[in-house]
Amino acid sequence: MKLFGTSKVENNVLCIGNIDVITLAKEFKTPLYIMDEEHIRNICRRYYDSFKCEQLKNRVAYAGKAFLTLAMCKLLAQEGLYLDVVSGGELYTAFSSGFPMEKVYFHGNNKTMEEVDLGVKLGVGAFVVDNFYEIENLNSIAKVYGKKQKIYLRVTPGVEAHTHEYIKTGQIDSKFGFTGIGEAEAVLNVAKKTLELDHIELSGLHCHIGSQIFETEPYRDAARIMLNIIKKIKVELDYEIKELDLGGGFGIYYNEEDEPRKIEAYTKIILDSVEEFCKENKMAVPILTIEPGRSIVGNAGTTLYTVGSIKDIPEVRKYVAVDGGMGDNIRPALYNAKYECVLANRVEGKKNEVVTIAGKCCESGDILIENVKLPLIESGDLLAVQSTGAYGYSMSNNYNKIPRPAVVFVKDGKAKLVCKRESYEDVIKNEINL
Numbered sequence: 355m356k357l358f359g360t361s362k363v364e365n366n367v368l369c370i371g372n373i374d375v376i377t378l379a380k381e382f383k384t385p386l387y388i389m390d391e392e393h394i395r396n397i398c399r400r401y402y403d404s405f406k407c408e409q410l411k412n413r414v415a416y417a418g419k420a421f422l423t424l425a426m427c428k429l430l431a432q433e434g435l436y437l438d439v440v441s442g443g444e445l446y447t448a449f450s451s452g453f454p455m456e457k458v459y460f461h462g463n464n465k466t467m468e469e470v471d472l473g474v475k476l477g478v479g480a481f482v483v484d485n486f487y488e489i490e491n492l493n494s495i496a497k498v499y500g501k502k503q504k505i506y507l508r509v510t511p512g513v514e515a516h517t518h519e520y521i522k523t524g525q526i527d528s529k530f531g532f533t534g535i536g537e538a539e540a541v542l543n544v545a546k547k548t549l550e551l552d553h554i555e556l557s558g559l560h561c562h563i564g565s566q567i568f569e570t571e572p573y574r575d576a577a578r579i580m581l582n583i584i585k586k587i588k589v590e591l592d593y594e595i596k597e598l599d600l601g602g603g604f605g606i607y608y609n610e611e612d613e614p615r616k617i618e619a620y621t622k623i624i625l626d627s628v629e630e631f632c633k634e635n636k637m638a639v640p641i642l643t644i645e646p647g648r649s650i651v652g653n654a655g656t657t658l659y660t661v662g663s664i665k666d667i668p669e670v671r672k673y674v675a676v677d678g679g680m681g682d683n684i685r686p687a688l689y690n691a692k693y694e695c696v697l698a699n700r701v702e703g704k705k706n707e708v709v710t711i712a713g714k715c716c717e718s719g720d721i722l723i724e725n726v727k728l729p730l731i732e733s734g735d736l737l738a739v740q741s742t743g744a745y746g747y748s749m750s751n752n753y754n755k756i757p758r759p760a761v762v763f764v765k766d767g768k769a770k771l772v773c774k775r776e777s778y779e780d781v782i783k784n785e786i787n788l
C-alpha cells in the first residue's frame with residue numbers, strides 16, 4: 355500500500371487531510387471523491403518552483419480536463435498557475451470562479467463558433483489552434499470584437515511516447531494539430547498565412563505528446579523538434595516566435611508496475627534541453643509553458659465506497675461490489691487502468707483474501723479492480739480506491755441514471771464540500787415530461 359500526500363493510517367483507519375474516512379463517510383455519504391488539498395498545493399508549488407516560473411516567466415498551465423471545479427480554479431489562481439481549458443464548459447467554469455482570463459489557454463481540435471466567440475469575448479490569453487478552419491473563424495470573430503487574438507499553433511511533433519494507444523497524441527497519425535515532422539511544411543504554411551491575418555497574433559507553438567508518460571527523453575525530443583520549427587519560421591518567414599508550450603502527460607503511480615519520475619526530472623529535462631538547443635543555435639530562449647493535469651491531482655484523489663453485496667464463487671472468484679463503479683471511474687473499463695485500494699475502516703486485518711472489486715452498473719465490464727489482496731471484507735466496510743483524482747470526476751457519467759458522487763477538499767482536519775452529490779432530481783433535470 356502506498357500512501358500519498360497527507361494520507362496516513364491511524365488506529366487502523368485511513369485518514370486524509372487529518373480526517374478519518376469513517377467520519378467523512380458519515381458526513382458526506384459514499385461514494386465520495388476526497389481531494390487532499392495540501393497535496394495538490396504542494397505539487398503546484400513544486401511545478402512552479404522547478405519550472406522557474408518566477409525567474410524565467412515560464413508558466414505551468416494546469417490541464418483542467420483532469421479535474422475542474424470552481425474550487426479547483428480558485429486554488430490554481432492562488433498558486434499562480436495558468437489554466438488549459440478544452441471546451442466552452444471548462445472555460446465557463448474558470449470564468450465563473452473568477453480565474454484570470456488572460457491566464458487561460460483555450461484548446462480543442464474542433465471548437466464551435468460559439469466557443470470561439472465566448473473565448474474571444476471573455477478575453478482568454480491564447481487560443482491553441484489545431485487547424486486553419488479555426489484560425490479563419492477566430493480572425494473573423496476577433497475582428498467583430500476589435501481585438502487581436504494571441505494564438506499558439508498546435509503541432510504533432512512525431513514523437514513516439516510509450517503509453518496507452520488511446521492517450522497518445524504526439525504521433526503523426528493524430529486528429530490533433532498540424533504535422534510537424536520533416537520539413538514541417540504544414541506548420542510553415544499555416545504560420546505564413548496566419549501572419550497575413552489582421553486579428554491574429556502568432557505568439558507560440560504548442561505540442562503535447564501523450565499522457566501517463568514515464569520516460570523523460572521524449573520531452574527532449576519534442577523540445578528539439580519544436581525549437582527547430584521556431585528556427586525555421588525565423589529563417590524562412592523572418593518572424594520570431596517567443597513562446598513554446600510543450601504540453602503535459604507526466605506519468606504517476608497507480609500500481610506497482612508504474613515507475614514515474616519525480617516532477618523535477620521532467621521540468622529539468624525540458625529546461626535543460628531548451629537551453630541547450632538555443633545555445634547551439636544562438637537563439638533567444640522562449641517563454642515556456644507545460645500543461646500537467648494528471649500529475650497535479652491524480653495521487654491527491656481517493657474515492658471512498660461502501661461495500662454492499664459479496665458473491666463468492668468457490669474456486670473461481672469472490673466479487674465484492676461497491677456503491678459506485680464505472681459511472682464515477684470509467685478508466686478501468688476504458689483503458690484497462692489498474693488501481694490500488696485499501697480496506698479503509700480496517701486497513702490491517704488478520705486474514706487476507708484475494709477479491710475482485712465490482713461496480714454497481716449493469717455491465718459485466720464494470721470491474722474496478724481485479725484480484726486484489728485485502729483483509730476479509732464484510733458488507734458495510736469502507737473501501738478506498740487510491741489515485742483517482744485525475745480523470746475520475748471529470749469523466750464521470752450518469753450511466754444507469756446513477757447520480758454523480760460529491761467531491762470534498764480535505765485539509766488540516768476540515769472537509770469542504772466543493773461539489774454536491776447529485777440527486778435523482780438532478781438526474782432528470784433536463785428532461786421534459788410530455
Ligand SMILES: Cc1ncc(COP(=O)(O)O)c(C=O)c1O
Pocket residue numbers: 417420438461523562564565566601602603604645646647648649744
Ligand atoms: C493538450 C493537452 N495538454 C495537457 C494534457 C494533460 O495531460 P496529463 O493529464 O497527462 O498531464 C492533455 C491530456 O492528455 C492534453 O491533451
Ligand SMILES: N[C@@H](CCCC[NH3+])C(=O)O
Pocket residue numbers: 419521523565566685744745749
Ligand atoms: N482521459 C485520459 C487522458 C486524457 C488524454 C487527454 N489528451 C485518462 O484518463 O488517462
